[in-house]
Amino acid sequence: MTPRPVVPGFHPDPSVVRVGDTYWMVHSSFEYAPGVPLYRSPDLVTWEQAGHVLARPSQLDVSAAPGSGGITAPTIRHHDGRFWMVTTNLADGGWQVLTSAEDPLGDWSDPVRLTGVRGIDPDLAWDDDGTLLVSYAGFGAGGPAGLVQQAVDPVTGAALTERRPLWQGTGGRFPEGPHLYRVGALWYLLIAEGGTERGHAVTIARGHSPAGPFEPCPSNPLLTHRGVESPVQNTGHADLVQRPDGSWAILFHGVRPRGASPQFHVLGRETFAAEVEWVDGWPRLGEWLTPPDGAVEVSDDLSGPAWVAPRRFPGELLTRVEGGWRLTAADPDPASEDLAVVGRRQEHEDALFRAVVRASDGVGGLTVRIDARHHLDLEVEGDRVRAVAQVGALRSVLGEAAVPPGDDVVLEIRTLPGEGHFSSTALAPDVLVAGLAGAGGSTELGRLDGRYVSTEVAGGMTGRLGGVWCARGELLVRSTTYRGADAPAAV
Structure with missing residues (x-):
């Protein structure tokens, strides 16, 4: 069966969370408003757009965004009875946007700005003592500074610690899109690397602390289509999610290029899904989840x-x-x-x-x-x-x-x-x-x-x-x- 996206057409950088029996997913929206499209699903295959997280002008200003500027790479999580979403607005000078809601179908709060977090692709994770950890691809005076992490106050947005370096991947360019998970006694760090074009890949590492040090998976990359004959290319920027029965799945983006070399994609980066199996304490990619075709x-x-x-x-x-x-x-x-x-x-x-x-x-x-x-x-x-x-x-x-x-x-x-x-x-x-x-x-x-x-x-x-x-x-x-x-x- 030819793989098909579970959310087709310009829905890149998926991030997903399950609460009860419902999955919620968000995507980058760049210069378009409203921002951060919000989807829900009962099964990870059939998705319905439920609205947008940044749904009103007080939450989102992309008036100065050039093409492909504005909102990039959100993360959605659920903690202590609330949904949380963080993303980067590259158009208004304020960097990270953190918002929350008890009901994702209701109004999300006006954003808190994380003024000390300078970079893109922020992730949200909570340590054992309840401290919010934001992991991201840092920027410095000389350009990209690699994957870093800071503790942040979610109420004020203030950074509570200096940023510390994390695992930088397996050597691919542009390590980015980090997501941090607690699985049993270990912390897993999932990242994207290789750039979001044909070299895109997903790699993973693990450690005993959310700050590392992290041991890379011996069978990295977890996912890539570089050099592979497939109708789906540029696969990367993923998020893991656990089902109620304990099984796992992965959501990631890719493109469907067509035409003569170098081929051209016109729909943008779309969201795909696959099963995940755990072998010797590491996730392994399983069968792709493909919705039925139809007009x-x-x-x-x-x-x-x-x-x-x-x-x-x-x-x-x-x-x-x-x-x-x-x-x-x-x-x-x-x-x-x-x-x-x-x-x-x-x-x-x-x-x-x-x-x-x-x-x-x-x-x-x-x-x-x-x-x-x-x-x-x-x-x-x-x-x-x-x-x-x-x-x-x-x-x-x-x-x-x-x-x-x-x-x-x-x-x-x-x-x-x-x-x-x-x-x-x-x-x-x-x-x-x-x-x-x-x-x-x-x-x-x-x-x-x-x-x-x-x-x-x-x-x-x-x-x-x-x-x-x-x-x-x-x-x-x-x-x-x-x-x-x-x-x-x-x-």
Whole structure:
């Protein structure tokens, strides 16, 4: 069976905790708001988005975040009757954000800032005496300082100790993403190393104290796909969790690249899961947990938890009106990175985004983007609809058509499989096709090689987002539809 993600489409850096019979998981969200998507599951395979941890402006400021800036690598834990989440906000100068809640479905507290913790990928663990230990990838004046640990006051955020070095891994670059666990009489330190690209790996060590020294597992790495023939690559940044029956599992991210060498991934880093067996006191990777395949179709009204916006909350851009939603331009400059965009993640290899819009009072339409400089748009302005590709600094009109001014327009962007031989550089991960839909069928206005809306071309840490946008004035959004599957015929 081909491995499939348990949470597909741009859900990297998973962290998971079990409370009772329910599992809770969080992910990085970078420049998008709300921040830190929160999922729950009864079985580690079927996941439902329950909301966001950083769900209001008082908790999250990513207004200054560049592409792939903002919120990175959260950790979620449960201690002394409360849920705790810590993450790093690289966009507001405050570094670590620590928040908590008795009920994860309710309001999480306004953040406490850990001002003495300078780095990324913070972890939470409590020593035997109840002291909160934060382990993380430290930064210093000269750059990365390796994996370090400090005791922290969770009420004030003050560091109680100087940082001390931890195990630095097996020699891979960028040791990061530490998670510390007490298992029996030993403490285990799980980390990521090798970088989050093709060299990514998960390694583990153990010791008698949470401060070390740590003995590396003799069969490291616990998980890696470097140099392995697999449809899933870049596997790493993991978290372990124990089931009620005592068995264990691991959640980790990976990508599904396609197209010609070096291949391209367009969905971002997705979350996968596998069984874990313990052998001679060490975890070993077991069978992957794979949800069933199947087509998905979602029609909603822009208010659900799947909808996010770059550098702003959707509520700052959208207003509910009779017959739909009014999306108001955030900046009059159409070249600005601050265009009003509200979208949802592309979660399947083959997908269709549709929006019914009216642009009588502005300019806007439908987009599929990976960042502000790499996207394919359908732009409605007056009596014209244009398919426009943005690739870096280059902006090109691929085609256009006339439409009745002031009428509703049905816009569609869908993906098609890339065509060609695997040894040909012409083989794309997919092809994006933009057009109009109507009673007489679809009218194609333009198509774009999918590699130009991929991480390998755009760079960064995110995946594709599809949604509506407005560059000037207001756009009336009547409805949206997302259809996705991992088989083109199903879409």
